Amino acid sequence: MSSFPKCSNCGGLIIGHIWPNRSCYDCHELETEDGEVTNHERIRCPKCGHQEDVFESEKYHLAKEDGGETSCGECGHDYFVNCYITYTFTSPERIQDVPAASGKGEPCDARR
Numbered sequence: 001m002s003s004f005p006k007c008s009n010c011g012g013l014i015i016g017h018i019w020p021n022r023s024c025y026d027c028h029e030l031e032t033e034d035g036e037v038t039n040h041e042r043i044r045c046p047k048c049g050h051q052e053d054v055f056e057s058e059k060y061h062l063a064k065e066d067g068g069e070t071s072c073g074e075c076g077h078d079y080f081v082n083c084y085i086t087y088t089f090t091s092p093e094r095i096q097d098v099p100a101a102s103g104k105g106e107p108c109d110a111r112r
């Protein structure tokens, strides 16, 4: 029952501002920004502007530290893509101090 609109380009949910063409910020940037663009899954050919999804187009070899070279599926232009991997560490939950089994109430001779 999500009420977030979907990006017409990448299909992702748009949580912030909706840019023209119903695109999310990342896609908007890929389409309008002439300089370097950073995106979580899409790459853009510097020559023709064709965008590809790294994971859907099976360019998995780019999804590693330092990226790699690829060629555009549209115009065949070879270009280099950088990739930065951020690590997220998840530690287990805190171990609760389990009170002793008989730990209910006060010590026997606290109130006498």
Ligand SMILES: [Zn+2]
Residues within 6 Å of the ligand: 007, 008, 009, 010, 011, 012, 023, 024, 025, 026, 027, 028
């Ligand atoms: Zn998008």
Ligand SMILES: [Zn+2]
Residues within 6 Å of the ligand: 045, 046, 047, 048, 049, 050, 072, 073, 074, 075, 076, 077
């Ligand atoms: Zn191209």
